[in-house]
Amino acid sequence: FRTLDEAELAGKRALVRVDFNVPMEDGRVTDDTRLRAALPTIGKLRAGGAKVILLAHFDRPKGKRVPEMSLRPIVEPLARLLAAPVAFAEDGIGPVAESAVNAMAPCDVLLLENVRFHPGEETNDPEFAKALAANGDLYVNDAFSASHRAHASTEGVAHLLPAYAGEQMRLELTALDKALGHPERPVMGIVGGSKVSTKLDLLRNLVTRLDKLAIGGGMANTFLYAQGHDVGASYCEKDLADTAREIIRLAGQNNCKLFLPIDIVVAEKLVPGAAARVRGVGEVDEDERILDAGPETTERLCRALANSKTLIWNGPLGVFEVKPFDRATVETARCAAQLVKDGRLVAVAGGGDTVAALNAAGVTEDFTFVSTAGGAFLEWMEGKELPGVAALAR
Numbered sequence: 001f002r003t004l005d006e007a008e009l010a011g012k013r014a015l016v017r018v019d020f021n022v023p024m025e026d027g028r029v030t031d032d033t034r035l036r037a038a039l040p041t042i043g044k045l046r047a048g049g050a051k052v053i054l055l056a057h058f059d060r061p062k063g064k065r066v067p068e069m070s071l072r073p074i075v076e077p078l079a080r081l082l083a084a085p086v087a088f089a090e091d092g093i094g095p096v097a098e099s100a101v102n103a104m105a106p107c108d109v110l111l112l113e114n115v116r117f118h119p120g121e122e123t124n125d126p127e128f129a130k131a132l133a134a135n136g137d138l139y140v141n142d143a144f145s146a147s148h149r150a151h152a153s154t155e156g157v158a159h160l161l162p163a164y165a166g167e168q169m170r171l172e173l174t175a176l177d178k179a180l181g182h183p184e185r186p187v188m189g190i191v192g193g194s195k196v197s198t199k200l201d202l203l204r205n206l207v208t209r210l211d212k213l214a215i216g217g218g219m220a221n222t223f224l225y226a227q228g229h230d231v232g233a234s235y236c237e238k239d240l241a242d243t244a245r246e247i248i249r250l251a252g253q254n255n256c257k258l259f260l261p262i263d264i265v266v267a268e269k270l271v272p273g274a275a276a277r278v279r280g281v282g283e284v285d286e287d288e289r290i291l292d293a294g295p296e297t298t299e300r301l302c303r304a305l306a307n308s309k310t311l312i313w314n315g316p317l318g319v320f321e322v323k324p325f326d327r328a329t330v331e332t333a334r335c336a337a338q339l340v341k342d343g344r345l346v347a348v349a350g351g352g353d354t355v356a357a358l359n360a361a362g363v364t365e366d367f368t369f370v371s372t373a374g375g376a377f378l379e380w381m382e383g384k385e386l387p388g389v390a391a392l393a394r
């Protein structure tokens, strides 16, 4: 793909797809990570004298104008981060967008309204893509985290204008290639979260590519159950026991060493400060729930990390939102962070709860790279081609 260093920018209208699908409460942005992630690209375009026209979606308005899903609340925090004014157009296409773009001077920044207010965005309607492209001389995709969607603003437009990868896109792709595409070995994965059912393809792909894989969180219960252990009142997808056994077999065939919990933390209730007990695997009482991996498991994971060169991490090892069930996640994350600081490990993490878990452990800054992507990170870990990335290929 082409990067911004190869683009002629002066006076050009740069149509930039960013991901501003940020957490919001009562019309206020509560986490601006994705806004900050867009700053390098916006900065580079402005430094080159381009007019920066931002395209983004927010939530899932299903092709209708839903006022609560407007991107307008993004204007003020973005302008503050940029220390520059940000204009807003109430529509992503048509005369409203056109006149806002016509009013721009080089280095100006304009945010267009939620592209998903038009049904043509998600259907990747060629006419809608054309209407978007009408406002640009070049297209920049800086939304890796939305690039698993073959939508008009992530895929369609890329075929209509000279297309470039933005800075955040470039960082994401470089980090992910380092972690799974061409990693330094041994490469270890940590996959957690509650449901095996949402991560089957991911696990199947990882066991064929990694040297070691640790499975934690609620999904580990299903694996323990599949191995014949009692899981008491724990969350467990019993109907997936055969699938779990198939993944264990597949790991064996591919020389991927699997790490399942060897001890666990249980409690009867999932409440902060609950009376938690450490148990051996299989020693769970009928009314107890497995809520975290135990200290021996954590130690074993830290040892395995110390003997690895690369880590790719998705999903917490326990119910990290509720103390003390955050312990395995926090301690393992800190081990990994220390190894990165010592120059012994490349650690890449991403997807959904993972960033929140690393934030809770206070190690986000220490990891080699933390992706801003949720679903896109998972699809990429599944080995799938992301349409928005594929469309940037020369």
Ligand code: 3PG
Binding pocket: 019, 021, 059, 060, 145, 146, 149, 373, 374, 375, 376
């Ligand atoms: C995300 O938040 O993961 C992306 O912005 C994609 O959003 P979507 O799942 O609504 O397509």
